Amino acid sequence: MTEPAEQQGSTGSTVVRRSTPEELEALPLVAPSSAGLREVVRRRYLLRMLVRNTIQSRYQGTVLGWVWSYIQPAIRFCLFYFLFQVMIGRGGDEMENFAVHLFSGMVIVHFFTETFNGGTQSLIQNRSLITKLPVPREMFPVSRMLVAAWHTVPMLLILVFVCVLLGWRPDLVGLAAAILGVLLTALLGLSLGLVFSVANVFMRDFGKVAQTLTQFVTFSVPMMYPFTMVQDRFGEPIASYYLFNPMAEAVLLIQRGFWTGTTTDPSATEAVHLPDHLFTRGLIMTGIAMVCVVLAQRLFARLESRVPERL
Template sequence: MSQMNDELVRPGVSGGLADVVRARFLLKLLVRKELKVRYRGSVLGLLWSYVKPGVQFVVFYVALGVFLGLEQSPTNKSGLPNYAIYLFSGIVLINFFTEALGNASRSIVGNGGLIKKIYLPRQLFPIASVWVSAVHFFPQLVILLAACLFTGWHPSLLQLAAAVIGFIIVALLAAGLGLLFGAANVYFRDSENFVDMLLMIATWASPVMYAWTMVQNKLGEVWFTIYQLNPITVAVETFHYAFWLPTTDGNTSIPPHLLSLWVPVALIISAGILLWGQLTFRRLEGRFAQEL
């Protein structure tokens, strides 16, 4: 007779993000499912990953770069050189964040039918949404790289590393907030409206379309320090450092102490929000099936 384990294990107890690692196969299936469902019946399919940011870039470039004079030209020396690269490098990153957080915050409610039928690690749904957003991010990154190479892009290894770290900052932040609002949305559907408002603010609260020096000059050092505590701000600045700065003539600069101070601070804040989101998710997930 085989030896039986006397220890009782409570079924359906979550192991947190560790379950996501252990259920990697399920995560891949969810990512494939989300991609298939999203583009079912679509003519362009994944090409929308190119069309949407392209239209967004043209609108902002014409409105801000041409009409408001943010593009440097022979008659406008106060603008930003290669403003098109500056703008698009920020757009691709902020689009990744807005798509990842928006979809992750709705992922639990959107998969309510599956959650009520079987048990599987619920963290898989927000993380899968972030992963799908990363799939959409990389085609945009390819376009950015092509544009940078066309304008004489010669980055250093430090600049390339800064871009990778910037992406990690945004991914951690989106996953943490996605877990937090994904769980809260099960109990309070107003969370969706709050997330939409947060995403609108995030686009303008980071130097995606304007220079960081404008914030520093208008608000002063104290408020600029508070501004730099936003991990999205730091991540966008690392993308500008990696993709835009090497295409300029060297007369531009990055915020002081970006790599030595603000990047570590942003990593710590994003990791802290991920931990907060995970703890909140684990506390609330026990009644997901009943609430849904």
């Protein structure tokens, strides 16, 4: 489409003509908005619109719509319950309610992988908006984190429902641990999403790298196996290094909030199956994750001016 341009006629009247394609190509791209995450918060109405459109596009053409967000995780929980507790026999006296142990970890892992992978692809998938609108480009990875959170809420509600059926006894420390685990996951996923989103514009291999890394996350956290197995198989020194993984810490935090409260003796379960200083270590890692978000945003701001031309 050509833009109209004004030109002064010989009689003093204004003549409107159409710009040529060559003139349009010579125009500069939209100037980037580099105000960072604060500008994203200031333009939250645009953020809400972007999140809503992303969610609607995922369920476009379906009859049940957002109900699938509840059906799929519910079926997944039933499958894992049948496989691990009925078929394999996990969840006895030594590992009570193992299906809850597994599913609570799955909630956090799903939130992280959706945030990380979605954030990595966010700039490329919104190239038409980036090259035309002067919006803060950090908005796209942030919107993917919020979309991931929206899809994680049904899994969390199903987890709470199952825990209540099993006699869940929540406590303030456990709820604070679960909230801390979710916050740690959000900050970590957002920082990686910011870095990988802009890196993926310059080299598309980073999208494949992100997918590969998220595959390792599933097996590098105490979800399908208890943390005590790491201690028993590899000893205390290796187990201490294992806890440097922030996603393992996030999974243990949410298990402290939900799984331990469904067991017969929550205090004994925590003492046996969870490491010491869990909450303190979670606070430290959350602080580090906040610093990572700041550093990731600065790197993003340095490179974003070259994003439109690479897209």
